[in-house]
Structures are given as C-alpha cells and as structure tokens.
Amino acid sequence: MDKKTAICEYLKKNHTGKEKAVFSSELERLLSIDGRTLRRKISSLRQDGYPICSDETGYYYADNQKEINDTVCRLNELVTKISNARTGLLYASVLVGDGITIQVNINLR
Structure with a gap:
C-alpha cells in the first residue's frame, strides 16, 4: 500500500x-x-x-459538510496571505531604491 x-x-x-x-x-x-x-x-x-x-x-x-467548509475557508485565508506576500514582493522589485513603502492587501471571497 x-x-x-x-x-x-x-x-x-x-x-x-x-x-x-x-x-x-x-x-x-x-x-x-x-x-x-x-x-x-x-x-x-x-x-x-x-x-x-x-x-x-x-x-x-x-x-460532515461544516468540517469541509471550515477547512476550505482556512485554505482560502492561506492562499490570500501567500498572494499578498507575492504581490508585495513584486512591488518591492519595482520600487527597490526609491524609498517608497507600499502595503497591498487582497481578499478573495
């Protein structure tokens, strides 16, 4: 097995x-x-x-279905955090040296 x-x-x-x-x-x-x-x-x-x-x-x-739904919601939150980190890194790569700080939050529902 x-x-x-x-x-x-x-x-x-x-x-x-x-x-x-x-x-x-x-x-x-x-x-x-x-x-x-x-x-x-x-x-x-x-x-x-x-x-x-x-x-x-x-x-x-x-x-039961509630347990599945709770896990799906938790996984969605993790995906959002990863997406936010990725977006932040992309902005950082464009703004390196400019001294500008940007915070980006993306929420998926």
Whole structure:
C-alpha cells in the first residue's frame, strides 16, 4: 500500500471528525515521512476528492459538510496571505531604491 492510500485509510478509520484530529507530527512518526511529504500527500488526496480536513488540532477525515467548509475557508485565508506576500514582493522589485513603502492587501471571497 502506498503512503497516500495509507494516510487516507488511517484517517478514515481512526480520525473521522474534528474531535478525533491527529497532529501532523504523529502522522509523520507513524508513516515514517517528513512534514513536507505529508503535506504533499494530503494535498494530493484533497485534489482527488477525499475529504481530508485540518485545523490547529491536526488532520482528520471529515464527518460532515461544516468540517469541509471550515477547512476550505482556512485554505482560502492561506492562499490570500501567500498572494499578498507575492504581490508585495513584486512591488518591492519595482520600487527597490526609491524609498517608497507600499502595503497591498487582497481578499478573495
């Protein structure tokens, strides 16, 4: 069984619902993978349509639509922050040496 399938099956069997979330460090230890690999596998599972959710308590297999929606909202917030950082860097590359400070915020809804 590959790691991606193992992650999905483990979460579905042992960590369905937010109240049963597992920390990423525990998944890394159980599956003998590093954090970056775990995040990539989780992302791939999500892209394949598996309801793998996460929050500050860890990863879990969704038990209901609200858990999925909460994770989607959290991911949207992360995308917005990354987009804002990217935009800021682009402006900085244009304004280097001009001594001008610009703050740009982009909100996706």
